[in-house]
Amino acid sequence: MFHHHKHTHRHDRRGMRGSLGDRHFSRGHRRGGGRGRPFEHGELRFVLLQLLAETPRHGYELIKAIEEKLGGAYSPSPGVIYPTLTMLEEFGYVTITKEEGGKKLYAVTPEGASVLEANRATVEALFQRMQSARGSFAAPPVVRAMENLKVALKLKLSEPGLDEERLRKIAAAIDVAAIEVERS
16 A cells, blocks of 8 residues: 555655655645545645644544544545554654553654654645635535435436436436525
8 A cells, every 4th residue: 555665764854755755745636536535645644644743633533633624525434544544653753542442542753743844835735725625515414415316316327127208207306406406
């Protein structure tokens, strides 16, 4: 998943860009293809470090903080967050404290804070982009309704024997919904 040599960059003072291969980070590219992920390769690392620099957090709290910053339109999965946190720990950028009940509390290290400072303009641009994107996302209930429609259409259109009459009824229902949205 991440192409790095474990522990070989721990003392690399060039910051995350040099040590973690984030050469595309600050170019402003937008991820295409409808993957549902708002971050370019490596950007999540900066987001996690910045959030942990603000206050130590548990993995679940990081997921919720990112979801909130993006207006509920994106929530990173634990399968993305925890491996990234592990990698940041391996580089010495975060520490983990185990709490009662086995929960892990993550905090930024002085080395992680140095990486953030060395990449301050990049981090600020990323968070500004997240703030701008937040305003362009639909409210969570609208996103949910749009996903419901998409799934219903996919299921209906995959049914065998769908004739012209049924297709016209589906199109008419969508047209009615569009008119109602315009009126609201």
